[in-house]
Amino acid sequence: MNRDRESGERGAKKAQAIEIKDLRFRYTDGVDALRGISFSVNEGDCVGLVGPNGAGKSTLLLHLNGILPERLDAASSVFVFGHPVSEQNLTEIRRRVGLLFQDANDQLFCPTVFEDVAFGPEQFGLDPAEVAGRVHTALAQVGLSGFEKRAPHHLSRGERRRVCLAGVLACDPRVLALDEPTSDLDPRGKRELKALLRQIPATKIVATHDLELVVELCPRTILLDRGELIADGSTAQLLNDESLMLAHGLERPHILQHRHPH
Amino acid sequence: MHIPDGFLDAKTAMATAGLAAGGLAIALRQVRRQLPRRKIPLLGLAAAFVFAAQMLNFPVAGGTSGHFVGGVLTAVLLGPSAAVVVLASVLIVQCFLFADGGVTALGANVFNMGLIGGVVGYAIYRLVRRVSPGTRGVVMAAAFAAWCSTVLAAIVCAGELALSGTVAWPVAFPAMANVHMLIGIGEGVITALVIVAIARARPELLEQSVGEHADPGFGTVLVFGLVISFGLALFVAPFACSWPDGLDKVAKTLGFEHRAAGQPLLHSPIPVYQLPGVSSAAVATALAGAIGTVVVFALAFLLARLLVPGPAADRN
Amino acid sequence: MRHDFLDRYSRIDSPIHRLPAGTKLAIAVAIVLATALTPISVPVYFGVLGIFLVIVAVASRISPLFLAKRLILLEPFVLGVAGLALLQPNGGRVFAMIVIKSTLCLFTMILLSNTTPFAAVVSVLRRIHFPDLLTTTLALMVRYLSVLVDEAERMHRARASRTFVRNRRRLWKTLGTVIGQLFVRSTERAERIHAAMCSRGWK
Numbered sequence: 001m002n003r004d005r006e007s008g009e010r011g012a013k014k015a016q017a018i019e020i021k022d023l024r025f026r027y028t029d030g031v032d033a034l035r036g037i038s039f040s041v042n043e044g045d046c047v048g049l050v051g052p053n054g055a056g057k058s059t060l061l062l063h064l065n066g067i068l069p070e071r072l073d074a075a076s077s078v079f080v081f082g083h084p085v086s087e088q089n090l091t092e093i094r095r096r097v098g099l100l101f102q103d104a105n106d107q108l109f110c111p112t113v114f115e116d117v118a119f120g121p122e123q124f125g126l127d128p129a130e131v132a133g134r135v136h137t138a139l140a141q142v143g144l145s146g147f148e149k150r151a152p153h154h155l156s157r158g159e160r161r162r163v164c165l166a167g168v169l170a171c172d173p174r175v176l177a178l179d180e181p182t183s184d185l186d187p188r189g190k191r192e193l194k195a196l197l198r199q200i201p202a203t204k205i206v207a208t209h210d211l212e213l214v215v216e217l218c219p220r221t222i223l224l225d226r227g228e229l230i231a232d233g234s235t236a237q238l239l240n241d242e243s244l245m246l247a248h249g250l251e252r253p254h255i256l257q258h259r260h261p262h
Numbered sequence: 263m264h265i266p267d268g269f270l271d272a273k274t275a276m277a278t279a280g281l282a283a284g285g286l287a288i289a290l291r292q293v294r295r296q297l298p299r300r301k302i303p304l305l306g307l308a309a310a311f312v313f314a315a316q317m318l319n320f321p322v323a324g325g326t327s328g329h330f331v332g333g334v335l336t337a338v339l340l341g342p343s344a345a346v347v348v349l350a351s352v353l354i355v356q357c358f359l360f361a362d363g364g365v366t367a368l369g370a371n372v373f374n375m376g377l378i379g380g381v382v383g384y385a386i387y388r389l390v391r392r393v394s395p396g397t398r399g400v401v402m403a404a405a406f407a408a409w410c411s412t413v414l415a416a417i418v419c420a421g422e423l424a425l426s427g428t429v430a431w432p433v434a435f436p437a438m439a440n441v442h443m444l445i446g447i448g449e450g451v452i453t454a455l456v457i458v459a460i461a462r463a464r465p466e467l468l469e470q471s472v473g474e475h476a477d478p479g480f481g482t483v484l485v486f487g488l489v490i491s492f493g494l495a496l497f498v499a500p501f502a503c504s505w506p507d508g509l510d511k512v513a514k515t516l517g518f519e520h521r522a523a524g525q526p527l528l529h530s531p532i533p534v535y536q537l538p539g540v541s542s543a544a545v546a547t548a549l550a551g552a553i554g555t556v557v558v559f560a561l562a563f564l565l566a567r568l569l570v571p572g573p574a575a576d577r578n
Numbered sequence: 579m580r581h582d583f584l585d586r587y588s589r590i591d592s593p594i595h596r597l598p599a600g601t602k603l604a605i606a607v608a609i610v611l612a613t614a615l616t617p618i619s620v621p622v623y624f625g626v627l628g629i630f631l632v633i634v635a636v637a638s639r640i641s642p643l644f645l646a647k648r649l650i651l652l653e654p655f656v657l658g659v660a661g662l663a664l665l666q667p668n669g670g671r672v673f674a675m676i677v678i679k680s681t682l683c684l685f686t687m688i689l690l691s692n693t694t695p696f697a698a699v700v701s702v703l704r705r706i707h708f709p710d711l712l713t714t715t716l717a718l719m720v721r722y723l724s725v726l727v728d729e730a731e732r733m734h735r736a737r738a739s740r741t742f743v744r745n746r747r748r749l750w751k752t753l754g755t756v757i758g759q760l761f762v763r764s765t766e767r768a769e770r771i772h773a774a775m776c777s778r779g780w781k
Contacts, residue, residue, distance in 0.1 A: 111697030123779030268679030306718020455754020
C-alpha cells in the first residue's frame with residue numbers, strides 16, 4: 001500500500017508533538033491490537049484516525065498518555081514533544097496530552113459540572129483561585145457558562161460531551177486526542193462540536209467513524225486496520241479512494257461524493 | 263428489612279450505631295490497606311450496582327414479589343471489608359435520598375445487612391468452601407451463606423425490636439425468622455444465578471475475587487468478630503437464653519399450655535405477655551430454623567449441581 | 579433525563595431550597611433524633627412538629643401529590659411491622675406511637691431529600707471530614723445510579739421480550755443473567771473511569 005509521507009516530511013521544521021515508533025500492543029487475552037505502528041504528528045496539525053471496528057484506534061489513543069500499556073517499561077515507543085512516555089514523566093505527559101474518551105459518562109464522574117471541570121486543574125496542583133478561573137474559561141469556551149452547579153445526570157448527551165471537553169481544556173493541553181467525539185450526538189450537537197474543535201489551536205488527533213468530520217476538520221488522515229497502519233496521507237486523496245475505503249470496511253463519505261473531482 | 267425511624271429506642275439506636283461505626287471503621291481501614299488504587303472507583307460502581315440490583319423485583323408465588331439484598335454476593339465478589347463499605351454506602355443513600363430506612367436506624371441497618379449479612383455471611387461462605395472446591399463449590403457455598411445470613415440478620419433485627427420494647431420477642435422472632443427463611447431462599451437462588459452468570463461471562467472476575475481476599479488477616483478477623491459477637495450478645499443472647507427453659511417445659515407437657523417465657527438477662531421495658539401458643543411459636547421457629555438449615559444446605563448443593571455443568575466443577 | 583426519581587424537585591426555587599445544605603441536613607437530623615428517641619409523653623410536640631413540617635412543605639413548592647405519594651409508598655412497611663407491636667400489653671399505645679413517630683420522621687426526610695441535591699450533601703460530608711473513601715464512594719454511587727438503573731432496565735426489557743413462554747424459572751434465570759451482566763459492566767466501567775481519572779492527573 002502506498003504510504004504517503006509528504007505531510008510528515010513537509011512539516012519537519014515544526015516541533016514534533018507526537019512520535020510513534022513501531023508501537024506494538026497485545027491484550028492479556030492474546031489479541032494483537034497494534035502491530036508495529038509508526039508515524040509522527042507536528043504541532044498544530046489535525047489528524048484523522050480512521051478504520052473499521054477493532055482496528056486499534058482507541059487502543060492507540062490510550063498509549064498517547066500512558067494509560068496503556070499497564071506497566072510502562074523503559075523502552076517506550078511513544079514520544080510526546082520528544083519525551084518518552086514513562087513512569088517518571090507521566091504527570092507531565094498527562095498535562096500535555098488531553099484525552100477525550102468515547103463514553104462521556106465515563107469521564108464525567110463528579111457530582112457537579114464545576115467539580116468535574118475543576119478535577120484536572122486540582123490534580124495538577126493549582127490553587128483554588130486559579131482552578132476556578134480555568135473552570136470558568138473552559139466552560140465559556142464550550143458554551144456552557146452558567147452550568148457550574150448542574151448535575152451530570154440532568155444534562156443532555158451533547159452537553160455532557162461538552163463538559164468533558166471543558167474538563168480536558170481546563171488542563172490546558174497541547175495535544176488533544178479525541179475518541180469518537182461525535183458518536184452519540186444529534187446533527188446539531190455535531191455541528192456545534194465541529195465549530196468548537198476548529199477554534200482550538202492544540203494539536204488534534206481524532207479517532208472516529210464520522211468521516212464527514214474528518215473531511216471537514218483534518219487535512220491529514222491515517223487509516224488503520226487490524227492493528228496495522230495501512231495508509232497515511234492527505235484526507236482528500238485517501239478518503240476519496242473508493243477501493244481503499246471498501247477494502248477496509250469503510251465507505252467514501254457522501255460529502256466527497258458530491259464534490260467535483262478536482 | 264430496612265428499619266424505619268421510631269422503631270428503636272435510644273439505647274438500642276446508640277448501641278447499634280456504635281457497633282456499626284466500629285465495623286465500618288475497620289472495614290475502611292482494611293480496604294485502604296488492601297484494595298489496589300485502580301479499584302477505588304469500583305466501590306462506588308459496586309454500590310450503584312447493589313442498589314440497581316435491589317430495585318429489580320423478582321416474582322414470588324401468588325403475585326407477591328421479593329427483594330434482593332446482595333450482602334453475600336458483594337462479599338464474595340469484592341471481599342468482606344469492601345462489601346461492608348459498599349453496603350453501608352447503599353444504606354446511607356437509601357436513608358438520605360429515599361427515606362428508605364430511618365436515620366436513627368441506620369446503625370442497626372448497617373449492622374444487620376452489612377456486618378451480619380456481609381461479614382458473617384462471608385465467614386459461612388468460607389467455611390463451606392473448605393469442604394466444597396471448584397466453581398460448583400463457590401455457587402453452593404454462596405447460596406447457602408446467603409440464606410443463612412438473611413435469616414441471621416432477621417433474627418438480630420427481631421432482637422433489636424424486642425430490646426427497644428417495640429415488638430415482644432416471642433412475636434418478633436417467629437415473625438421475622440419465618441418470613442426470612444422464605445425470603446432467604448430467593449436471596450440464595452439469585453446469588454447463585456448471578457455467580458454462575460459471571461462465571462460464564464468473565465470467569466477471571468470470579469477467580470480474582472475468590473483468590474484476592476484469601477486472608478483478611480488475623481487482626482481484622484478478630485476485631486470484626488468482636489464487634490459482631492458484641493452485637494449478638496446485646497440483641498439476641500438475652501432472648502435466646504430463655505429457650506432452654508422453653509424447650510424444657512414444652513418437653514415436659516402434653517400439648518399446648520400457657521407458658522411464661524424464661525426471664526431474659528436484660529429486662530425489656532415492657533413485661534412480656536404470653537398469648538396462647540406464642541412461646542411455642544418461638545420454639546417451633548427455632549426448630550424449623552435448625553431443620554431448615556440442613557434442608558437449605560442440601561438444596562444449595564443440588565442447585566449448584568443443576569447450574570454448573572460437570573467438567574467445570576473440577577476447575578480450581 | 580428520566581431519572582427525576584433521584585431528585586426531581588431539588589432544582590426548583592423556593593425559600594427552603596435556598597437554605598444551605600448543611601443547615602437543612604442538621605435540622606432534619608435533629609428533628610428525626612428528637613422525634614424518634616424521646617418517649618411519647620408530650621403529644622403536643624408531635625402536633626407542633628406536624629404543623630411545622632406542613633408549613634415547610636408548602637414553602638418548598640413541591641407538589642403535595644408527590645409528597646403524599648412518597649409517604650404512602652413507604653407506609654406499608656411501617657404499618658406491617660408496627661402491627662406486630664399490637665401483640666403485647668399496651669400494644670395499642672405502642673402501635674400509635676410508632677406510627678406517628680415514623681410518619682413524622684419519614685416526612686422530614688422526604689422533604690430533606692427533595693430540597694437538597696445529593697451533591698451538596700456530599701460536599702457537607704467532605705467538609706466535616708467524613709472518611710474520604712466513603713465520600714468518594716457515595717459520590718460515585720449517586721452519580722452512576724441512574725446510568726446503571728438505565729442499563730439494568732434496558733437489559734431486562736431486552737431479555738424479557740425474548741422470553742415468550744411465561745416461564746417463571748426462565749424469568750429468574752433471566753434476572754440472574756441481567757444482574758450478572760450488570761456487575762460485569764460495572765467493573766468494566768469502573769476501569770474506564772479510573773483511566774479517565776488518571777488521564778487528568780489522578781495518582
